[in-house]
Amino acid sequence: MVNPLVILELVERLSAVPAGSVVTVPLGPDDEGTAADTLAAWCARSGNELVDVREGAVTVRRGRTPAPPPGAEGERPPGTRLWMYTNFDCNLACDYCCARSSPQTARRALGVDRVRRLAEEAVGSGVSELILTGGEPFLLPDLDELVAICTAALPTTLLTNGMLFRGHRLERLRRMDRSRLTLQISLDSATPEGHDSHRGHGSWERAVAGIRIAQDEGFRVKVAATLPAAQSHKLGPFHEFLDTLGIAPEDQVIRALAHRGNADAGIELSVESLVPEVTVTADGVYWHPIGADDTDQLITAEIFPLAAAIDEVRRRFTDQRAHADAASQWFPCA
């Protein structure tokens, strides 16, 4: 049991602060053991939120956690979308690739069996959308089967560089379910120079051709660009170009260059700074697709059961938010 004086102190201090504020009360040497249970029970009973019990102190927030900011996890809670890295090898070797993909990269394919089980478990775990990425998924000989499994379960988006829509790969594309699949093709600029400088000579032209093929085949096509922050002034002409390609405004995705993988510059992203997007590779479950080749974002090597992995991501995210909120309360500078 906790020293009753701690509860009295919490009652008094919390009554003197606005809802949403946190207070920290020191615990005594006698407050180990079941103190945390008593404090948790008191918080549940009094309508307050237990933030933390550690290092000889208890931190409690008055009332409930404030609503999440719009556009963050409020609209898309962690686990709503499930990312799958189908493979890590690629026909390109982009100099900023967060997954360190290239023709020399080992495939590390997720495979039909795991994709099938993931799709099945995703449905029962509250996932509402599947996203397949790589690597370049169209290098896989069984991609049409993987996509069919996914689209049968949930609406699916497939990320590709759009450069391989020929021969048997085009035939695979044609077998995919247009009503359930969106293709997201990477294109970084309105003219070849910017795109080709990172992805290789001639890649822009083939990507634009791929966009047109996919559209002609009846697929909804999103275009995703990766741009250094310094090039943000070039967005206007780029959007105009995408308009001429018939890409709907909501399907024009611009993302900042991240300092991850092969990139030697870009914004720094960490578990602490990213709202999670549960991501599965052949190696395990990761916090976010941007860090799917980095051990700092590995949540667990156990992919199954998927629900447990999603719960773990959510738990860590909730803890992280609570600590960040607590820290912001503890360090007012004025």
Next chain:
Amino acid sequence: MVGSVAYTPTVVTIWEGIRDYFAGTPAEMDFVLFSNYGRQVDALLEGTIDIAWNTNLAWVRTVAQTRGECRALAMRDTDAVFRTVVVVRAGSGLSGLADLRGRRLALGSRDSAQAAILPLYFLARAGLGNGSVDLLRLDSDVGKHGDTGRSELDALRAVLDDRADAAAIGINTWESIGRDELMPGAFEALWESPIYSHCNFTALPALSEERATAWVEHLFAMDWENPSHRPILELEGLRRWVAPRLEGYETLFEAVQEQGIGPRW
């Protein structure tokens, strides 16, 4: 214009919420916050505010100063069934009010009905008046009529520190520490008083029946099940607003008279 005493920063949140709830209705309102109940009742008498959110002692004093012309408009459901609880250390061996004879009782602020005035009234009814109990007065929130709960928490600390054998506190403070259920080895209730009334919205005849009725009707329409109303109700500590239970003030009127508590501060 409604007056309330700012005994915690949350009072601002509560009254901004209530003001927003009334916005756009025939009974729109604004509010003024006071630092103590004395100033608030003065403002009601002067006409600066139309309605005062009064404690039970502020109500009794307003009645005294207006010779009964003021009226109560509404209260919280929790105000109609308020109690005082006398709390002792678990395992103290004390079993009733009579066991307090010759022992030390910690009281809250002297202007707190629940933690000072009414406990003395009930002690006297139990034959424990005139110095038969050794009183430890903890006047840590005078002016707020005990609304901060601070003096009641100080009374409980006095019991833990063995500066007192028992503490007289309000039922809300007893609930706030989890009664005797959360920390079963710490405290236990020695005695609970009969129910009495606590706060109410007090108005003077200058506020017309028509305006008062419109305001009270909209107040009563606040709904616990409505997600936009509920946070305010939770913060203010009620599930629904109810008509005032005036008979619940009789004990305090008698206590104030017996103890010679004046009508002004």
